[in-house]
Each structure stands twice: as C-alpha cells, then as structure tokens.
Amino acid sequence: MFSDGMFPKCIFRMRFSLQFGFMCYCLTATSWLCDAVSVNMQGSLTLGKEVMDMLTHYIGGDFFLINGRRSESGQAIDFYTQITKSAELCDSLKLCNTGNLKDFVDEYIITLGKAVESIFDVVTHGHRRSKESDTIFGAEFVRALKEIEPLLHAANNKVTDNNEQHIWTSTIKRISSKLQNRVAIFTDNNLEGRTEDIINVKKKLSQKLILAIIAVEDTYLRKLCSVHRICFRHVECTRSLNMLLDSFKNLDERTAKEFVKIFHNELEETEFFGRLREETANEFQVVLSDLSNTDTVQAKEILASVQSTVEFRLKSDTTAQGITGGFDTKLVNIILSDMDFVYGKHKPDPFHSFLTNVYKWQTAGSNLKSGMRTVIKRIDSDLKTANDDIRYKVMNEVRVFLEITLDP
Known part of the structure; x- marks a missing residue:
C-alpha cells in the first residue's frame, strides 16, 4: 500500500506523521x-548502498575499536543460537512451557542478536573481536541476556489467564527495549574520532540498528498472535x-x-x-x-x-x-x-x-x-x-x- 515511505514523492518528498501517542508533524529532505x-523473519539484513557508503567512510579504520580476524559469518550466527539456548532463560518457567513458547522466546532473542550482528558485520567489513566466538556484538548481547532473564521471571510471577495478552506484549516490547539500550551503550563506548564526525556516524548507525530491532519486534508480535493466539x-x-x-x-x-x-x-x-x-x-x-x-x-x-x-x-x-x-x-x-x-x-x-x-x-x-x-x-x-x-x-x-x- 505504501511503496516508498508514507507519502507520495509528488508532494515534494514531504512526509508527515502523528505519533507520541497523538501528534507529530515532519518533513524530510532525504528518502x-x-x-x-530490511530484516526478514530469519534476521538476515540488507543495508542500502547509500548507508554503506556513508558508514564505511567512517567506520572500520580508527573509528571502531574492533580488532581481530575475519571469521565466517556462520560462526557468529551460531554463537547467538548457542549462547541463547545455553542460557536456558525459559526452561524452568511456567510462562514459557505452555504452547511451545520457550522456542518462541529463544527464536525472538536469537533473531534480534543476529540482526544487530549483521549490521555491525557489514559496516566493519567483518572485522571481529577475538573473544565471544569472534562476534562484534556478542559480549554486549550476553549482558542483554542477563537483563532479560529477570524480566522473564517477573513476567512468570505475574501472568494469569486474564492478563496473558498484556504480560506477553510487555515482555516482547521490553526485550526489544533492552536490545535498543545495549546497542546504544555499545556504540557510545566503541566509537572514537573527531567529535563532529562521531555525532553524525553514531546517529546514522543507531538509526539502522533501531530500525532492525523494531522490524524483528513487529514480526514476533504478529507471530505471537497468528501462531500462538496471544493477541493484544x-x-x-x-x-x-x-x-x-x-x-x-x-x-x-x-x-x-x-x-x-x-x-x-x-x-x-x-x-x-x-x-x-x-x-x-x-x-x-x-x-x-x-x-x-x-x-x-x-x-x-x-x-x-x-x-x-x-x-x-x-x-x-x-x-x-x-x-x-x-x-x-x-x-x-x-x-x-x-x-x-x-x-x-x-x-x-x-x-x-x-x-x-x-x-x-x-x-x-x-x-x-x-x-x-x-x-x-x-x-x-x-x-x-x-x-x-x-x-x-x-x-x-x-x-x-x-x-x-x-x-x-
């Protein structure tokens, strides 16, 4: 229905949207x-050429404090599956043991990790740290898992038949928020260079990462409803x-x-x-x-x-x-x-x-x-x-x- 953003190009590429619960009005000079x-259900991700040209101009040299060898992408992808499964976030929780929701939660978290890793992998030309199985975002992802675990336990203690939809929606959104926060912390701590360049690069990189995370969130909220019949x-x-x-x-x-x-x-x-x-x-x-x-x-x-x-x-x-x-x-x-x-x-x-x-x-x-x-x-x-x-x-x-x- 909306092939190129929210509004037709004939309106001088002007775009307007209402949000913040009610209203915000906006223009754009770029499209x-x-x-x-774009992120699909498997978490694979593609960056547009313009984004790549801008980011790689700044990232990969002195900007990202990332060293190490280039490893096969499969190794990083397997890391996110392995570390999430081994964390056993849902294994002992009644919340997750009904309707195979344990696998749903694991898949959602893994896909978020893979989506974020895919962006960092591309913009840094695959140069990885020598720890956390040669991933870029892996160490920060482990910290995110430690924040997600108590979130799931709290949800498990609160969920009832009457509030299931609200608790699950809250859980999906709060996991997304935890990843957004960890992405922000990671980029804050791992960019260096001229202040004016850093501000712009961090802003553009943050946009790509947030867009990837919300695309995954939207997919899994819909899957929660269409597959597991938990619909908010x-x-x-x-x-x-x-x-x-x-x-x-x-x-x-x-x-x-x-x-x-x-x-x-x-x-x-x-x-x-x-x-x-x-x-x-x-x-x-x-x-x-x-x-x-x-x-x-x-x-x-x-x-x-x-x-x-x-x-x-x-x-x-x-x-x-x-x-x-x-x-x-x-x-x-x-x-x-x-x-x-x-x-x-x-x-x-x-x-x-x-x-x-x-x-x-x-x-x-x-x-x-x-x-x-x-x-x-x-x-x-x-x-x-x-x-x-x-x-x-x-x-x-x-x-x-x-x-x-x-x-x-």
Missing part, C-alpha cells in the same frame, strides 16, 4: 534512509488518532493549519520536545511553522496521508503480514503499538474528552488551546509513569523517526 534496512487487541490510541485525522476530511485548509498551529504552541513544554537534539528540534520547528503558515504546504493533504497510514494499522494489527512501506511507516506503526500498550489498561475511550473538544472547535468555533494543552500534558505524564523500558523505547523510536524524516 534513502527509509529503504536502507487494545488499539485505543490508534483508533482515537484515526478518528481525529478523519475529522479533517470535510474541513477547509485554514482549519487544518490552525490545528497544527495550536499543537505547535503547546508541544514545546513537553519533556519529549526537550529531549530532542537541537538540530532535530530546530528542523521540527521549521516544519510546524511551514505547515501552519505557508500556502504552498497543504496541511490538510498531509493529514489525509497520515490518516491512511493509521487506518491501515487498524486493519492489519493482528495479521501475520507486517506493515509494508518505508521505515518511516514502520516506525509510526511500532510507536503507535507502544502507545496502545501504554493505554491498554486505561478506560476504553481515553481520549474522548479531547475528541469532543476538537469536534466543538470544528463545528462551533470554541477554544481548542486548553483541550490541546491538557491532552499533550497528559500524554507526557502518562509516558513518565510508564514502565522504564517502555518509556525509553518510545522516546528512542520517536527520536529516530524525527531524525530520519527531519534532519538534513
């Missing part, structure tokens, strides 16, 4: 990042966002621009905005300003494009087939999945009050600023009180999304 990485069907956040975007279909361009302007004015006070890199935050400001004030940028058209993406997620959320399109689309899907999880234990219609305010504003011209401020602060607060792994994951993925769609 190659969206198709730069709460989509309150996505459904509300779809209703919001759908409400603009029959309104004029002036109304759409006014909505963006109100959102823009209230967003800056959030913790989310404060955590953006200065370059990304500045670009974000420019984009929101253009959407609000520039006649050549059609806010309504962008809102309609995003609504199609969100609607597609509602239709495909529990199917075995993953979201198609560019990685901007995939990131929006997984971010909305995270936010749906955050609101999965809330009342069935958590954004009813805000949507009512929007309807009154659209039909009767009432003031929307107060309602917008309330909902944005509430989302910010709900993320602050969410599980640490989930909060880190959402913020990380939002950051990557904005970087690949905003940064020069």
Whole structure:
C-alpha cells in the first residue's frame, strides 16, 4: 500500500506523521534512509548502498575499536543460537512451557542478536573481536541476556489467564527495549574520532540498528498472535488518532493549519520536545511553522496521508503480514503499538474528552488551546509513569523517526 515511505514523492518528498501517542508533524529532505534496512523473519539484513557508503567512510579504520580476524559469518550466527539456548532463560518457567513458547522466546532473542550482528558485520567489513566466538556484538548481547532473564521471571510471577495478552506484549516490547539500550551503550563506548564526525556516524548507525530491532519486534508480535493466539487487541490510541485525522476530511485548509498551529504552541513544554537534539528540534520547528503558515504546504493533504497510514494499522494489527512501506511507516506503526500498550489498561475511550473538544472547535468555533494543552500534558505524564523500558523505547523510536524524516 505504501511503496516508498508514507507519502507520495509528488508532494515534494514531504512526509508527515502523528505519533507520541497523538501528534507529530515532519518533513524530510532525504528518502534513502527509509529503504536502507530490511530484516526478514530469519534476521538476515540488507543495508542500502547509500548507508554503506556513508558508514564505511567512517567506520572500520580508527573509528571502531574492533580488532581481530575475519571469521565466517556462520560462526557468529551460531554463537547467538548457542549462547541463547545455553542460557536456558525459559526452561524452568511456567510462562514459557505452555504452547511451545520457550522456542518462541529463544527464536525472538536469537533473531534480534543476529540482526544487530549483521549490521555491525557489514559496516566493519567483518572485522571481529577475538573473544565471544569472534562476534562484534556478542559480549554486549550476553549482558542483554542477563537483563532479560529477570524480566522473564517477573513476567512468570505475574501472568494469569486474564492478563496473558498484556504480560506477553510487555515482555516482547521490553526485550526489544533492552536490545535498543545495549546497542546504544555499545556504540557510545566503541566509537572514537573527531567529535563532529562521531555525532553524525553514531546517529546514522543507531538509526539502522533501531530500525532492525523494531522490524524483528513487529514480526514476533504478529507471530505471537497468528501462531500462538496471544493477541493484544487494545488499539485505543490508534483508533482515537484515526478518528481525529478523519475529522479533517470535510474541513477547509485554514482549519487544518490552525490545528497544527495550536499543537505547535503547546508541544514545546513537553519533556519529549526537550529531549530532542537541537538540530532535530530546530528542523521540527521549521516544519510546524511551514505547515501552519505557508500556502504552498497543504496541511490538510498531509493529514489525509497520515490518516491512511493509521487506518491501515487498524486493519492489519493482528495479521501475520507486517506493515509494508518505508521505515518511516514502520516506525509510526511500532510507536503507535507502544502507545496502545501504554493505554491498554486505561478506560476504553481515553481520549474522548479531547475528541469532543476538537469536534466543538470544528463545528462551533470554541477554544481548542486548553483541550490541546491538557491532552499533550497528559500524554507526557502518562509516558513518565510508564514502565522504564517502555518509556525509553518510545522516546528512542520517536527520536529516530524525527531524525530520519527531519534532519538534513
């Protein structure tokens, strides 16, 4: 449905997306990042030529502190299988011993390790450490396993027939978060060189790694549902966002621009905005300003494009087939999945009050600023009180999304 990212090239390669539980508006000056990485169910991974040209220019010489011989790729791949199986993470847990879920958990963790290793293997031309079976990421992966084990034990102690869907979804997402964190630590500790080069390389490399991890996560969430019939069907956040975007279909361009302007004015006070890199935050400001004030940028058209993406997620959320399109689309899907999880234990219609305010504003011209401020602060607060792994994951993925769609 979305062959090249979220939006057609004819709109000057402008892309817009709503996330952070409700709304974010974005432009992009590049398109190659969206198709730069692909991960299949076996965890094999391909990097686009542009990504490779940029990364190998910096990595492999003095940048990565990785030495050792080049080994056959099979040796590294076997390491991730061997070390995960030998850890026996699920062997004694009731959580995993029903419906062959032990193999599912092992396969998920192994695939995550292989996906990350594949990226490092390519960008470093196969130069490996002489320990951890000549893998690049192996030592950090072992540390991740030590963090995952207590996570699984905690889930085992909490799971019941009534909360199985929530506990398993939480477990899959938190494992993904642990790997994201370990990837960040590894790149922080193993890059050296000129500061200005390091910042750019680390950012680009981090994007590829996060994209690979969320692609694997999405695959296994769908497999959990389609094969093991454990399906997390709460989509309150996505459904509300779809209703919001759908409400603009029959309104004029002036109304759409006014909505963006109100959102823009209230967003800056959030913790989310404060955590953006200065370059990304500045670009974000420019984009929101253009959407609000520039006649050549059609806010309504962008809102309609995003609504199609969100609607597609509602239709495909529990199917075995993953979201198609560019990685901007995939990131929006997984971010909305995270936010749906955050609101999965809330009342069935958590954004009813805000949507009512929007309807009154659209039909009767009432003031929307107060309602917008309330909902944005509430989302910010709900993320602050969410599980640490989930909060880190959402913020990380939002950051990557904005970087690949905003940064020069």
